[in-house]
Ligand code: GDP
């Protein structure tokens with residue numbers, strides 16, 4: 001689960017990480033009030049930032065500077081209600097419902113700092129670079145030597161020498177290295193105590209010169225482990241369902257593991273590994289999957305129906321491939337679920353069903369007997385994928 005920048009910064013504050021002063025606003029009037037309060041506190045410049053769950057806002061016109069508090073409501077009015085398109089939103093963009101109004105920070109250097117999980121080492125990775133502010137993916141591709149990584153063993157925790165190594169890689173002076181150690185310690189505690197999966201500070205800025213320079217998190221992207229939200233009520237409460245893919249939101253509500261993709265072959269599979277193999281097979285057969293959907297081990301009639309509904313809500317879907325291995329579930333029960341759901345919902349696109357495992361033969365008999373138009377059964381995964389890809393092409 002992702003959260004907004006203003007929520008992320010409030011969490012950072014709780015963990016002692018320095019962030020610019022500011023407040024969220026959902027009208028130009030509220031934005032003006034925030035700017036006036038910041039001006040009374042001594043701010044002379046301001047920044048107005050679109051709050052959406054996607055990065056690259058600066059490039060899309062979603063981050064604007066204002067040189068006086070009087071300008072802030074006009075800029076906020078421009079950004080609020082706009083459909084912001086960035087390299088991360090897709091062509092449809094995202095509607096901006098809120099802006100974060102902050103006191104502008106004078107920037108001397110823009111750095112990059114991130115904490116994430118590193119499955120390979122069964123630990124955490126801290127990634128830092130002097131090349132902050134821009135696309136870190138591009139930096140990694142063009143100048144990989146500018147990316148510095150420290151792996152942290154969760155049993156040992158973050159060690160002081162690791163902080164010092166990263167501070168040196170970031171070319172920080174003695175005073176800033178101490179600030180950096182405190183800041184990184186706060187981020188590390190936040191990561192562990194709140195079950196985060198990603199903390200990305202881009203840019204982490206150095207503001208001011210010499211020993212007086214301060215390190216601040218100017219931007220913050222935080223992601224959390226969905227499977228830990230049950231024990232993180234404070235984090236779970238930050239969910240903004242309006243920012244989520246509506247297909248994935250419905251899937252979550254009905255307890256199905258679903259990820260929306262861009263293709264046209266809808267997939268219903270039991271088991272995540274089999275679902276991944278199915279996506280690969282569709283691609284290998286020249287097709288393109290519309291979704292990942294793991295209907296789980298207990299794919300009864302009701303779940304099959306929910307799964308159908310989800311797949312069909314995607315208007316791109318031209319054919320559906322159902323791939324079930326009967327291990328925990330029996331294929332004849334699945335077949336009953338499929339025929340009942342298809343009859344009730346009127347599927348309307350070609351359906352290819354591949355059943356293997358427990359009671360597969362009986363399952364296929366049930367499908368054949370149902371005489372549903374557009375339904376074909378297949379024995380192997382390759383056959384099934386070929387049929388579904390051809391059906392999606394309309395041949
Ligand atoms: P993103 O484009 O979605 O990653 O949004 P950011 O929060 O990273 O802002 C984009 C860019 O706007 C930053 O890299 C900065 O260069 C600039 N920016 C944001 N806030 C300030 C600020 O307070 N002062 C100055 N000078 N620039 C800012």
Ligand code: MN
Pocket residue numbers: 055056133202203219
């Ligand atoms: Mn950024």
